[in-house]
Every structure is written in C-alpha cells, then in structure tokens.
Amino acid sequence: MGGRERYVGVAERRARLALRHRLAGPVRGAAPEEIADALVALHGTDPATVYLAVGARLADAARTVPETDRALYEDRSLVRMHGMRHTVFVFPTPLTAVVHASTGLAVAARERAKLVADMAKAGAPDAAWLKEVEESALAALARRGQATAAELAEDEPRLRERFAYAAGKGYEGVHTVSARLLRVLGVEGKVVRGRPLGSWTSTQFRWALAPAHPELDPAGAQAELLGRWLAACGPATEADLKWWTGWKVTDVRRALAAIGARPVSLDEGTGYVVEGDADPVDGPVEPWAALLPALDPTAMGWQSRDWYLAPELRPPLFDRSGNVGPTVWWDGRVVGGWAQRADGEIAWRLLDEEGVGREGEAAIAAEVDRLRGWLGPARVTPRFRTPLERELTA
Template sequence: MGEQTRYIDGAERRARLALRHRLTPAGRAATPEAVAASLVALHGTDPATVYLAVGARLGEPARAVPETERALYGDRTLVRMHGMRHTVFVFPTELTAVVHASTGLVVAARARAALVNDMAKAGAPDAAWLKEVEESTLAALGRLGQATATELAREEPRLREQFAYAAGKSYEGVHTVSTRLLRLLGVEGKVVRGRPLGSWTSSQFRWALAPAHPELDPAHAQAELLRRWLTACGPATEGDLKWWTGWKVSDVRRALRSIGARAVTLDEGTGYVVEGDVDPVAAPEEPWAALLPCLDPTTMGWQARDWYLAPELRPALFDRSGNVGPTVWWNGRVVGSWAQRADGGIAWRILAGEGVGREAEAAIAAEAERMTGWLGDARVTPRFRTPVEKELAG
C-alpha cells in the first residue's frame, strides 16, 4: 500500500494563511520588503493596492506610504513589473530574474509577435523599423532616468506613430506605437513602472529601465517561483498553481517534481506543500480582523476559494471581470466589504449570513479606525469597483 497523504482541512488552511500572510497583530511586519517577501508578489494593477496591502500588514501602518515609496523608488528593493498572467505586480528585486525567466519570456514572445502582426495588417512599418524605435527609446530612457510616454516621444518622435487595430471588428480602434511598445518592453523585462505622476494613488506613471538581472534557465526559475509561492500559500491544488502562474499544466507538474513537493489531501482533492511543510499548523492564539484592498494577494491567491470565501458573497464582492473589491476578514474568512467615504471615514458591512458576533465587530471597527488614521487626507477609490463598495462609498 502507498503512503497515505495527510488531510489538511479548511481551518488549518486559514491558520496558515493568517500566520504566513502577516494578518495577525502579532505577525505584522516592520518593512514593505518583509511584506512582499511573505506574499511573493503584491498586485500592482491598481497602484493604491500596493500601499494598502502593505499598510494592512505593517506594525506601524503610518509608515506604509513613505516606506513603500522608499523601497520602490529610492532603494529599489521592490520593483513594479509585469509578471504572472500578463499582470502588473510588485516583486522583491531579487525575484525579477526568476519572474522574467519563469513567466515573462513566453508571454513576451507572444506579445512581440502580436504587435508585429498587428502593425503589418495595418500597413505600418515593419519589425526592423520597430527595433530601431525600441533601441532609440531605451537609449532615451537611459539618458532621462525616468520618463513618461509623452516625454519619451519628444526624444523619439516615431513613438507618436499610430496604426489601425482590428479593422472591421466591433473592437476596432487606433493604437499608438508608444502604448504598445512600452507595454511590450515591460513584458520583456527591459523597462519597469517608475514613480507616479502625483500621489501614491495615481494611475499615471513614468517608465524606468529595468534593473540588470542574470538570465536564468526557465525550468529552474519556474521551480524557484513555485517553491516560494507554495511556501507562502500552500497547500494548493494543481488548478490553483496553474491559475496563479499562468503556466501550462506540464510546467506546473515539472516544477512540483523539481522541488520535491509533497501531496496532501484537501476538500478540493489533492493539494501540494513544499517538502518539510506537512506537519500540522495551529491556529493563531488570538482572533484577528483585517481590511484588505481590492486585488489583495491573499484574497486573489487561489482559484478555488470556498475555504475562505463563501460562494454567496461573490456577486457583491467581485466585478464582472472577476476582480475582487475591498474585503473584511475575520479569523481567516471573508465576511464583508469596506469602502472609504468622501469624508475619509471607513464604512464597512458584514455580508456573511450568520453574522460574526460582537467580538468580531469590535475588532473590525478597530481595524477601520486604524486605517482611517494612517490614510489621513488621502482618498482611495478602487480601480475595479464592486456593487457593495460603491454603495458603502456613498
């Protein structure tokens, strides 16, 4: 008979989540770098999410904005770049080579081919012309340090060229070379998002040259990325891993074998943990509450979410594209949502049908007060708005 795998129930998975994602008061971090390392990646599609995710996990949340800006734009210990699933994340700088080799190379090849093909269909200049513009743009960015697309176009006017896209189809439009090319260079790991134009909540940003990194073997890089993520988020199913990475299932399976991952039994079926992580994990000693932002890496960490998010709550918490809005957590479960009002106050609502009790409500209210204090005069509107968030914002 084969060795019987250990069963890990939902309660233990919630305990692991709380401890490893620094969501308990005792487990909060001292720096944004520590937060990012614990989570592997912070979602960066909505710029404010990075700061809110850090603030929720710092022992001194008032330091979330200045310390995250230091890490991103001063010390460059964190980098905002394209990663898994063609999505923008913030990674520890030492992971940029791993992300690029494990995920970016395949996506980048497709993106370059698509751009060349779209330009050819529109009768725009060819790949050789595009390469010239690319090299000139990177040289200009090297001279300027950081620059917006408009500023780069002053140095390289060909970035202003336009071409028709998907002519004759319902989604046809006109693309500017700068928009498509800079995005492509981001996917290829040649440029990264720089300091925003305005405050930390701004979606307008500058571009900067990507930090130099070694070229890694893709299979080794995939193994390393999966090992880090499974350490932070395991156990997880093969489906979770395929969804989070955006890889082919064959890549996921090869990486699991490479790191010697151990199989366990979950309510969803077979799951995996890193070697040495099979032993039981006890729940935190004290109950905890958290207010996490839209697209928070904990809420978006797994494809199968029933063990921490009841299916009946999803219509109120997600937009039509599957982006999660702000969430209220109690002891490892999503129980409601929150929003910032125009006056700066935090409004929250419990959505869980059975309620959560007075202890939970008091802890959630304390977290709302904590957030109100460190946000100060800043006003945050999620980029992807959900029904309940809009209602609470008023």
C-alpha cells in the same frame, strides 16, 4: 510519500494564511520588503492596492506610504513589473530574474509577435523599423533616468506614430507606437514602471530601465517561483497553481516534481506543499481582523476560494471580470466589504455575521480606525469597482 495523504482542513489552512500572510497582529511585518517577500508578490494593477496591502500587514501602519515609497523609488528593493497571468505585480527585486525567466519570456514573445502583426495589418512600418525606434527610446530613457511616454516621444518622435488595429471588429481602435511598445518592453523585462506623476494613488507612471538581472533557465526559474509560492500559500491544488502562474499544466507538474512537493488531502481533492511543510502549524492562532484592498494577493491567491470566501458572498464582492473588491476579514474568512467615501469615512458592512459577534465587530472597527488613521487626506477608489463598494460609497 508513503501511506495515506494527511488531511489539511479549513481551520488549519486559515491558520497558515494568518501567519504566513502577516495578517494576525503578532506577525505583522516591519517593512514593505518583508511583506512582499512573505506574499511573493503584491498585486500592482491598481497602484493603491500595493500600499493598502502593505498597510494592512505593517506593524507600524503610519509608516506605510513613506516606507513603500522608499522601497519602490529610492532603494528599488521592490519593483513593479509584469508577471504571472500577464498581470502587473510588485516583486522583491531579487525575484525579478526568476519571474522574468519563469513567466515573462513566453508572454513577451507572444506580445511582440502580436504587435508586429497588428502593425503589419495596419500598413505600419516593419519589425526592423520598430527595433530601431525601440533602441532609440531605450537610449533616451537611459539618458533621462525616468520619463513618461510623452517625454520619450520628445526625444524619439516616431513613438507618436499611430496605427489602427482590429479593423471592422467591435473593439477596433487606434494605438500609438509608444503605448504598445512600452508594454512589450515591460513584459520583456527591459523597462519597469517608475514613480507616478501624482500621489501614491495615481495610475499615471513614468518609465525606467529595468534593473540588471541574470538570465536564468526557464524550467529552473519555474521551480523556484512555484516553491516560493507554495511555501507562502500551500497547500494548493494543481488548479490553483495553474491559475496563479498562468502556466500550462505540464509546466506546473514539472515544477512540482522538481521541488519534491508533497501531496496532502484537501476538501477540493489533492493539494501540495513544499517538502518538510506537511506537519500541522504550531498552536492555535488568535482571532484576527483585517481590511484588505481590492485585488489583495490573499483574497486573489487561489482559484478555489470556498475555504475562506463563501460562494454566496461573491456577487457583491467581485466585478464581472472576477476582480475582488475591498474585503473585511474575521478569523480567517471574508465576512463583508468596505469602501472609502468622498469625505474620507470608511464604510463597511458584514455580509456574513455568523461567528463574528461583539469581539469580531470590535476588532473590525479597530482596523477601520487604524486604516483611517494612516490614510489621512488620501482618497482611494478601486480601479475595478464592485457592487458592494459602489453601494457603500453612494
């Protein structure tokens, strides 16, 4: 790219976010698959986040739960699996092979080696024994279709074997073979999490065999995944890309070169967009409001967040591990937080009132009504609780 890099300011970045993340009213999606594809991935560590993230972006929010259930458990057009940073996400099914090759293979090798090493230190059976148990468990899962770890242990009792790990350390404990093995099989792309035991807010899942997918070249898969993410979230810095993917910086740079990414100038330094995406977005975006859930992929999308989240707002909105709680948005930036109380009421508070005004407060109140309407009797408590969320529910 010859000449000076084009400057992309905060206002333009917020406009891109509104349009590409389906947050502005006119661009909300028609189906969960459309929303997941636009965002590349939905955070799945907290099951409720998947539904709340879809509901915030779905044109017909009343259809959030049945449509997301359909996509996850009937059509299997969305799949919950381990992905970037060894985190559970929900991906469009066609993307699972790309995620597996680009990020899963390296993590899986480390996780299996660690499991075998931990078992050896505890005097547990060896890798050959573990492989035999694995094959038996996968065969049982194929027969059952979906099953909990306890149900699989009825067919393969060796899954109940227990072994100690980290003996003598502050975090020592005892694991069952099933807990560790199913986690490894998930990272390896052999099993995925299936339908929950309870409602859509439940954290207890059945397991299912992963959908078949082709084995891809890791470097090519990294280029495709990074290109998809930049198209949804660009511009982004190299540090943002390294953080989101969990890759080495050499992998990020190789993928940037492979897709012909174009540099632009940001307040944080040099950022990148996909080829052909350096021009300004078309026209202004009307102000919009949103209530996004804890761990929402927009709020957690970048490592450098000052352009949409003021640093002074972070202490009440994040937990000690860096997980964001429920956030209130107005016109492209985080302005507060929200929570659902035990009686179902949605409580919210502005932490930054600058520029919100009556229009913003009215729009936020409308989003509160919209969320309350489709949640109905459901009660949602984030898995990772933050200071403001706790305060609002007290």
